[in-house]
Amino acid sequence: MTTRLSALGTVPVVSAIGVAVVGAAGRMGSTVCEAVEAADDLELVARVDAEDDVAGLAAVGASVGVDFTVPAAVEDNVHALLDAGLHAVVGTTGWTEESLGRVRDHVERLNAERSDGLGVVIAPNFALSAVLAMRFAAQAARYFESAEVVELHHPNKVDAPSGTALATARHIAGARRDAGRGDVPDATETQIDGARGAVVDGVHVHAVRLRGLVAHEEILLGNPGEQLTIRTDSFDRVSFMPGVLLAVREVARRPGLTVGLDQMLDL
Numbered sequence: 020m021t022t023r024l025s026a027l028g029t030v031p032v033v034s035a036i037g038v039a040v041v042g043a044a045g046r047m048g049s050t051v052c053e054a055v056e057a058a059d060d061l062e063l064v065a066r067v068d069a070e071d072d073v074a075g076l077a078a079v080g081a082s083v084g085v086d087f088t089v090p091a092a093v094e095d096n097v098h099a100l101l102d103a104g105l106h107a108v109v110g111t112t113g114w115t116e117e118s119l120g121r122v123r124d125h126v127e128r129l130n131a132e133r134s135d136g137l138g139v140v141i142a143p144n145f146a147l148s149a150v151l152a153m154r155f156a157a158q159a160a161r162y163f164e165s166a167e168v169v170e171l172h173h174p175n176k177v178d179a180p181s182g183t184a185l186a187t188a189r190h191i192a193g194a195r196r197d198a199g200r201g202d203v204p205d206a207t208e209t210q211i212d213g214a215r216g217a218v219v220d221g222v223h224v225h226a227v228r229l230r231g232l233v234a235h236e237e238i239l240l241g242n243p244g245e246q247l248t249i250r251t252d253s254f255d256r257v258s259f260m261p262g263v264l265l266a267v268r269e270v271a272r273r274p275g276l277t278v279g280l281d282q283m284l285d286l
């Protein structure tokens with residue numbers, strides 16, 4: 020923080036957080052650039068895309084790197100952002116327990132030698148409706164015999180199932196395990212591979228790709244004679260922006276690795 024003199028005396032001037040967007044030419048990256056430019060307390064200092072180097076980002080005033088790229092590139096990008104001395108906010112999908120573990124180790128190793136710790140926030144979904152849907156699904160899962168997840172996205176999405184659906188299924192599976200629930204009932208013998216979707220920790224996950232969609236998910240929970248449907252719809256990528264900006268503003272206050280926007284909300 021710097022200070023300046025004014026007619027009222029010395030007042031603190033909070034300098035804007037310098038943000039570099041990695042994947043800036045993409046659907047999400049370009050939306051993040053617009054959101055950062057519209058925020059008074061943030062400054063967009065770099066737009067980075069494939070083939071650009073992140074090593075010099077601190078020198079141009081970046082303290083936070085935001086990554087919306089591709090699953091094949093994201094882990095390397097995060098390690099490179101950390102090596103460049105930046106906090107990282109990451110929405111790109113494709114994470115495994117192993118790749119998360121490598122990032123956790125890396126940031127903790129760097130922080131052991133720094134007075135101000137670096138933070139990494141990785142969230143499969145920054146939209147409030149999706150974060151709440153995941154939370155409600157985990158809360159409800161223990162009470163239902165059956166649970167399935169259907170994710171529906173635009174046909175340009177490169178990965179399936181979505182990172183959100185994977186996280187949702189894992190939360191549901193964890194809640195079922197904690198409640199001592201066994202396998203979901205399913206007597207079906209499939210005639211064609213894939214007919215029952217992918218199975219994630221025992222939970223069936225189905226992926227729809229349809230022109231006109233953005234990002235949607237339905238969680239179906241069934242009992243004899245009743246069904247609970249939890250649905251989240253992102254009709255526009257602006258839905259992700261409040262969550263992304265919250266993480267950009269908070270990441271420096273959270274040294275180490277944070278997984279999930281729910282960790283940053285008072286839910």
Ligand SMILES: NC(=O)C1=CN([C@@H]2O[C@H](COP(=O)(O)OP(=O)(O)OC[C@H]3O[C@@H](n4cnc5c(N)ncnc54)[C@H](O)[C@@H]3O)[C@@H](O)[C@H]2O)C=CC1
Binds near residue numbers: 041
């Ligand atoms: N966490 C969340 O809330 C959300 C996550 N996503 C995820 O974000 C990712 C990006 O999605 P979209 O923007 O729709 O994809 P996109 O394909 O429109 O954009 C990806 C961008 O990354 C660039 N890129 C590729 N490799 C790169 C590299 N090594 N370094 C820098 N840039 C590179 C591409 O040139 C492109 O401009 C996906 O994994 C998607 O699932 C998408 C929406 C919301």
Ligand SMILES: O=C(O)C1=N[C@H](C(=O)O)C[C@H](O)C1
Binds near residue numbers: 112172177181182
């Ligand atoms: O690719 C997308 O569009 C989205 N990706 C994320 C995911 O895979 O969960 C988040 C959201 O569903 C949009």
